[in-house]
Amino acid sequence: MATTILNHPLIDHKLTIMRNKETGTKEFRQNLDEIAMLMAYEVTKGLPLKNKEVETPICTMTGKELVRPVVLVPILRAGLGLVDGFKAIVPHAKVGHIGMARNEETLEPEEYYAKFPNCLDHADVIVVDPMLATGGSAAAAIANIKKRGAKYIKLACLVGAPEGVDLIEKEHPDVDLVVAALDEKLNELGYIVPGLGDAGDRLFGTEE
Ligand code: PRP
Ligand code: URA
Numbered sequence: 001m002a003t004t005i006l007n008h009p010l011i012d013h014k015l016t017i018m019r020n021k022e023t024g025t026k027e028f029r030q031n032l033d034e035i036a037m038l039m040a041y042e043v044t045k046g047l048p049l050k051n052k053e054v055e056t057p058i059c060t061m062t063g064k065e066l067v068r069p070v071v072l073v074p075i076l077r078a079g080l081g082l083v084d085g086f087k088a089i090v091p092h093a094k095v096g097h098i099g100m101a102r103n104e105e106t107l108e109p110e111e112y113y114a115k116f117p118n119c120l121d122h123a124d125v126i127v128v129d130p131m132l133a134t135g136g137s138a139a140a141a142i143a144n145i146k147k148r149g150a151k152y153i154k155l156a157c158l159v160g161a162p163e164g165v166d167l168i169e170k171e172h173p174d175v176d177l178v179v180a181a182l183d184e185k186l187n188e189l190g191y192i193v194p195g196l197g198d199a200g201d202r203l204f205g206t207e208e
Contacts, residue, residue, distance in 0.1 A: 003165055003177045006042055011035050011180045015158065019196045025205040029081060032130065032203065035158060035180060036085020043156045043178050044070075044090060047124055068124045068152065071096050071117055075129040075141050078200040082128040082156070093126075094119065098144065100137040109140040114148075121149030130199040132157040132179060133192050135167030142172050158199075159183055161192045 014031040049064040074080045076099035099113030153175045160179035201207040
């Protein structure tokens, strides 16, 4: 499918506030929430429609409605920071949750929590996570969601590294990927450069 880099002026403005190391939890959250709304508009642009007869106060016409239910799937924890913004734009969306953590011994991402609505196999599923670094968490989360029957999947990330984008394109060529910004590289600790640091810690105030 396709990878889209949004490069949207309002998103870039807000993202720069988030990148600033002086930005505190409140402002970080608020800007992520606002960016999520802008991203939701872009990510949902290609959702399939079907015809629907509607009676306006004037006459009958053929309007449009979404073909499938929409399911948002935040990857815990940091993905939670995108949910309210997406729900503001897609208020009828159901929400599934998936928790991914890196196994200290194998270094592979492992699922530690999952709960999904039962319409997953016929829904448009939008997986959300602010950071796509190595891509390991998102690739594993998508594989697990596919195992549960999901067929129509999009992945929306705020900041991507080239390594993560490559992994998703290689492992999940059927998934549409939308990143608000594509950064330069990963550092030796797997952090995105320039990035914004640890998204989960900054969002929940759990940094040292
Ligand atoms: C962050 C982020 C992604 C992952 C990206 O989560 O939210 O899920 O790292 O890294 P990757 O592309 O190399 O897998 P983290 O594992 O820090 O967990 P948290 O959201 O609970 O803080
Ligand atoms: N996870 C984050 O939160 N930030 C990064 O830069 C990489 C992974």
